[in-house]
Amino acid sequence: MSISQRILLGCVLFFAQGALAAQGQILARPKATVPGISYGYWEYLPQGYDDNAGASYPLVIFLGGQGQEGDGTASVAGLEKLMAVTAPPRLIRNGRHFPFILISPQRFNAWWGDNEIDAILEFAKTRYRVDPNRIYLTGLSAGAIVTWSYAVAFPQKLAAIVPIAGNGNGIPICNMWNVPVWAFHGTADGTVSQWGSIDPVNKLNNVCNPAASPPAQLTLYQGVGHDSWSQTYNGSAGHDIYAWMLSHSL
Template sequence: MTAIRRLLMLCLGWVLFSAQAALAAQGEVVARPYGTVPGMNYGYWEYLPLGYDDAPTEEFPLVVFLHGVGEAGNGNATNLEKIMNRRAPPRLARDGRDFPFILVSPQRFNAFIQVAEIDAIIEFAKVHYRVDPKRIYLTGISAGAIQTWAYAAVHYDKLAAVVPIAGNGNGVNLCPAAASGLPVWAFHGTADGTVSPYGSINAVNAMNTTCSPKANPAALLTLYTGVGHDSWGRTYDGSAGHDVYTWMLGYSL
């Protein structure tokens, strides 16, 4: 076998291996450590829905999940595991939950990811994956929920719906989002000693009563009586009786 033929065979083998790896990623959550994906400034967890590779022209909904302070890290393979410590979409996908959307879960050294950074992640996903731009959803916990509120206040026109959990939307002007008709469903525990439940109560009340025009559809708020800071586990896994995924996907721009 000539050297050129050997090289061609090696290249063909790599192409076949790469194709098989891409197919295997469907329905699985995959670590994408910092520096391994061109155009992405963070390490992140990637989930592609079943059927993604079988429908090469189809666009899929995108959900971006933002973590809290306890899951902050530099995005390497080891630190990305911190995100899996929470009962949230990436962990549910690892545990076998099938989702009908693309899931991107970035990790940042400081959980208070800035609005411009969130926007860059969404724009990256729109280029890197086959994202339906009319079905982009943002959700987060604690600090990630605070930044979900912050992003929604500015880029409401890019989002089909948001689900902030144990966050605080008091410091931002949500009236433009209310006027745009952005669907919001906030969750909080009444015994949360880390982020006051009024961070969700006041934000939802402002959208529904203070803003003019008022939110339409009305912003939703679910309070868990006696529950502390972790109000997200029971929300994301559905054990509290709520299906936030069907709710989100029921809306599009």
């Protein structure tokens, strides 16, 4: 084997090992390091992703709140802020595995535009083996508000949403009558009123024509403040939002 052939083989093995190492890990993709996206983000590929080249996978996009805003770099001022809350990225870092691709992007503020979220979704579809019929959006606080907004703007692209401590008022909520919703909120939330979840769920089920199909779901945690996401994302409240999301497809 020639020197050039050995070098080529070494490169192939190096990149293959790097690809395999990504399985089951949460990896930082800092801003300006991945072509096709202008934001930094966390990436998770499920176990077996690289071993089954013909398979496509569900995609979950997680959006943080204002406390998770940052510059998109791999630093405490950037992507590490998304690890400060109990949510899918942190759960994965702590050893949990999921059967879906996770993308968690970061912006200089948490108020994403609908078209920005759509661009991230389309980027993920080109970069990863995403099943386009199984794309889910979830977020907390400001990220949940954006989740509601995007679902109204692009209902045809989402298989289900889970907004936590958000506000779906003031938008044409009936546009998303056919998007499965499971909203969560604390009744003692002094930051975003519980009515930000109660009202849109009620409208979807009782005001919209056609009514929500399937009926929108709402879980209220009595006496809980703004952090209604920790016990939702980690499952300690007894709800498996991940199995619920994955049970829906377009």
